[in-house]
Amino acid sequence: MRVALYPGSFDPITTGHVDIVRRALGVFDRVVVAVAVNARKTPTFTDEERVALISHCFADAPEVEVVTFQGLLVDYCRQRGIRTVLRGLRAVSDFEFEFQLASMNRRLTDQVDYIFMMTSEEHYYISSSLVREVAFNGGDVTGLVPEVVARALRERYEALG
Numbered sequence: 001m002r003v004a005l006y007p008g009s010f011d012p013i014t015t016g017h018v019d020i021v022r023r024a025l026g027v028f029d030r031v032v033v034a035v036a037v038n039a040r041k042t043p044t045f046t047d048e049e050r051v052a053l054i055s056h057c058f059a060d061a062p063e064v065e066v067v068t069f070q071g072l073l074v075d076y077c078r079q080r081g082i083r084t085v086l087r088g089l090r091a092v093s094d095f096e097f098e099f100q101l102a103s104m105n106r107r108l109t110d111q112v113d114y115i116f117m118m119t120s121e122e123h124y125y126i127s128s129s130l131v132r133e134v135a136f137n138g139g140d141v142t143g144l145v146p147e148v149v150a151r152a153l154r155e156r157y158e159a160l161g
């Protein structure tokens with residue numbers, strides 16, 4: 001069974017993330033989407049909300065599991081017996097950061113390897129933070145995020161007035 005762990009903040013999940021997971025299902029039997037719980041950051045959506053939104057996007061795909069994890073990624077991989085981490089790459093700037101992250105994790109363990117997938121051309125400029133910024137200022141995020149996320153963003157920012 002080929003399993004990949006796809007970690008991230010997913011605050012919120014975007015069309016770019018969904019595309020990476022769906023394409024990864026062509027390579028892996030199972031993809032575990034792992035929402036990083038970071039006590040030092042205040043996310044727009046809670047851990048539970050992020051998990052619920054992601055689960056909704058993959059309700060049709062039993063090969064996708066959605067979890068949260070805290071602490072070191074390599075420790076979580078060890079606990080689960082997962083040896084492959086999946087990340088997406090959008091630009092050269094992503095590469096630098098991802099290279100650093102993968103190298104640090106490599107130093108922590110040689111039991112986990114990274115696999116990178118290049119973004120699709122229609123998704124290269126999509127990031128959760130830009131999507132939040134557009135939504136916060138009342139812009140249209142249709143197509144940048146799944147419909148369920150667009151709705152959640154509208155509700156979140158309308159509630160804030």
Ligand code: ADP
Pocket residue numbers: 007008009010011014015016017020086087088089090094118119120123124125126127128
């Ligand atoms: P993190 O805070 O760990 O970077 P993100 O939720 O922002 O978490 O991203 C998770 C992963 O998905 C990262 O590898 C990131 O490069 C990748 N990613 C984000 N947006 C896109 C996109 N539009 N296309 C492809 N990969 C993406």
